[in-house]
Amino acid sequence: xxxxxxxxxxxxxxxxxxxxxxxxxxxxxxxxxxxxxxxxxxxxxxxxxxxxxxxxxxxxxxxxxxxxxxxxxxxxxxxxxxxxxxxxxxxxxxxxxxxxxxxxxxxxxxxxxxxxxxxxxxxxxxxxxxxxxxxxxxxxxxxxxxxxxxxxxxxxxxxxxxxxxxxxxxxxxxxxxxxxxxxxxxxxxxxxxxxxxxxxxxxxxxxxxxxxxxxxxxxxxxxxxxxxxxxxxxxxxxxxxxxxxxxxxxxxxxxxxxxxxxxxxxxxx
Amino acid sequence: xxxxxxxxxxxxxxxxxxxxxxxxxxxxxxxxxxxxxxxxxxxxxxxxxxxxxxxxxxxxxxxxxxxxxxxxxxxxxxxxxxxxxxxxxxxxxxxxxxxxxxxxxxxxxxxxxxxxxxxxxxxxxxxxxxxxxxxxxxxxxxxxxxxxxxxxxxxxxxxxxxxxxxxxxxxxxxxxxxxxxxxxxxxxxxxxxxxxxxxxxxxxxxxxxxxxxxxxxxxxxxxxxxxxxxxxxxxxxxxxxxxxxxxxxxxxxxxxxxxxxxxxxxxxxxxxxxxxx
Numbered sequence: 001x002x003x004x005x006x007x008x009x010x011x012x013x014x015x016x017x018x019x020x021x022x023x024x025x026x027x028x029x030x031x032x033x034x035x036x037x038x039x040x041x042x043x044x045x046x047x048x049x050x051x052x053x054x055x056x057x058x059x060x061x062x063x064x065x066x067x068x069x070x071x072x073x074x075x076x077x078x079x080x081x082x083x084x085x086x087x088x089x090x091x092x093x094x095x096x097x098x099x100x101x102x103x104x105x106x107x108x109x110x111x112x113x114x115x116x117x118x119x120x121x122x123x124x125x126x127x128x129x130x131x132x133x134x135x136x137x138x139x140x141x142x143x144x145x146x147x148x149x150x151x152x153x154x155x156x157x158x159x160x161x162x163x164x165x166x167x168x169x170x171x172x173x174x175x176x177x178x179x180x181x182x183x184x185x186x187x188x189x190x191x192x193x194x195x196x197x198x199x200x201x202x203x204x205x206x207x208x209x210x211x212x213x214x215x216x217x218x219x220x221x222x223x224x225x226x227x228x229x230x231x232x233x234x235x236x237x238x239x240x241x242x243x244x245x246x247x248x249x250x251x252x253x254x255x256x257x258x259x260x261x262x263x264x265x266x267x268x269x
Numbered sequence: 270x271x272x273x274x275x276x277x278x279x280x281x282x283x284x285x286x287x288x289x290x291x292x293x294x295x296x297x298x299x300x301x302x303x304x305x306x307x308x309x310x311x312x313x314x315x316x317x318x319x320x321x322x323x324x325x326x327x328x329x330x331x332x333x334x335x336x337x338x339x340x341x342x343x344x345x346x347x348x349x350x351x352x353x354x355x356x357x358x359x360x361x362x363x364x365x366x367x368x369x370x371x372x373x374x375x376x377x378x379x380x381x382x383x384x385x386x387x388x389x390x391x392x393x394x395x396x397x398x399x400x401x402x403x404x405x406x407x408x409x410x411x412x413x414x415x416x417x418x419x420x421x422x423x424x425x426x427x428x429x430x431x432x433x434x435x436x437x438x439x440x441x442x443x444x445x446x447x448x449x450x451x452x453x454x455x456x457x458x459x460x461x462x463x464x465x466x467x468x469x470x471x472x473x474x475x476x477x478x479x480x481x482x483x484x485x486x487x488x489x490x491x492x493x494x495x496x497x498x499x500x501x502x503x504x505x506x507x508x509x510x511x512x513x514x515x516x517x518x519x520x521x522x523x524x525x526x527x528x529x530x531x532x533x534x535x536x537x538x539x540x541x542x543x544x545x546x
Contacts, residue, residue, distance in 0.1 A: 179457075180457075183462060210464050213464050
């Protein structure tokens with residue numbers, strides 16, 4: 001059994017972290033923030049974001065009775081937090097893939113020291129473009145979070161993920177604001193920064209319309225925009241963030257539709 | 270090609286009309302070209318949008334060959350050629366005239382492949398090593414083809430649901446030079462792919478409904494650079510006289526520096542007719 005001090009030392013050794021994750025009641029990855037900010041020098045530091053509460057909320061809106069052992073694929077899984085939180089709600093087999101070993105080491109650390117039962121959870125160093133060759137899947141639920149805008153060919157990548165998905169696909173992506181919706185905007189990106197892609201070419205969608213058309217092409221005719229907003233100016237004047245859930249069949253989103261409608265009604269009142 | 274299949278000019282013209290409409294003017298014999306279909310009696314072709322609709326007809330041989338001569342001043346010296354969405358296969362014959370080796374053209378529509386095979390059988394001039402096939406671009410990798418020296422990707426980029434993946438298939442099969450000729454939007458900032466939806470019935474359309482138009486040469490340059498063509502040159506960029514938001518561009522990518530030096534670069538949208546069709 002490691003002490004709090006041991007765990008914190010390991011967290012610092014595994015920095016930078018991108019996600020705030022409670023590991024034990026006393027220990028949280030947030031403690032690395034100061035250190036990784038100082039270590040980044042003149043480069044933009046990796047921010048640690050607290051996405052857990054909102055994410056858990058979305059999952060419980062999609063599956064109010066829990067995941068009931070549904071399988072999960074997490075593409076670009078980072079430290080695996082999104083999958084651990086799905087496991088808390090009853091997810092079954094889980095596969096997380098990422099192209100950077102850095103994040104997978106964090107996932108292994110969390111699997112070992114976090115509160116989750118990790119039976120049937122796997123993390124693999126893998127490029128999504130290589131997933132079809134493995135024969136893994138199909139999965140009930142796929143997370144496609146923070147990766148669409150790091151790919152040289154996001155349509156081919158999303159197609160691979162969609163074809164590996166039986167049920168619901170959750171997409172979260174940076175967007176390009178200030179343009180008419182309906183386009184993908186190309187831009188070069190670093191191949192080496194920890195939160196960048198590895199290809200040098202990337203694309204940002206301009207809004208829900210372009211993503212909806214892409215999902216329809218993939219046979220995901222049911223598309224719900226969970227959120228779509230402009231990012232703080234500190235992230236760049238033309239950046240936004242959008243989260244979408246999509247499914248082949250509306251019945252898969254019945255709970256989400258009912259619960260999100262009643263939430264909106266409550267918010268209005 | 271052989272005396273047993275030799276047809277009289279009248280027979281050739283009848284066959285050309287039967288295979289029409291044509292998109293490219295190709296000389297079949299000194300007396301007969303594919304333009305013979307223009308003499309077809311009124312009502313020969315169903316011009317409704319659901320069937321053939323209107324097909325533009327153009328003569329692109331001279332500008333195309335002049336361009337190739339600038340890239341390969343010594344001639345093609347047996348280089349192989351891949352033509353994606355080859356239409357009637359004209360470019361393979363024109364490449365052959367410049368000394369190309371084997372040429373492979375494919376198209377997703379039987380209509381065009383039937384024309385290409387007619388030309389292969391009846392056209393006078395070199396045709397050894399030319400072959401055509403009905404094939405979907407996305408099935409190209411299943412054919413396990415050898416690489417080609419020069420690839421033409423004309424009139425197909427903007428018909429694809431995933432044009433980057435589509436062009437990548439062709440790029441990975443290309444050893445030296447990749448010519449991309451595509452419809453483009455000219456009313457938007459450059460750097461984007463704009464969503465479009467198209468019908469699938471018209472013979473000049475794609476078969477997927479979802480399609481994309483680049484908003485200028487810069488987005489194409491980025492795509493080509495990523496695919497391993499560090500050298501690019503925009504050689505034409507023109508407005509469509511009938512649709513004010515649309516135009517056409519041709520950008521050529523090369524794997525080795527200097528290959529495209531003799532080509533003149535274009536820097537802005539021209540209102541003059543596009544020489545390449």
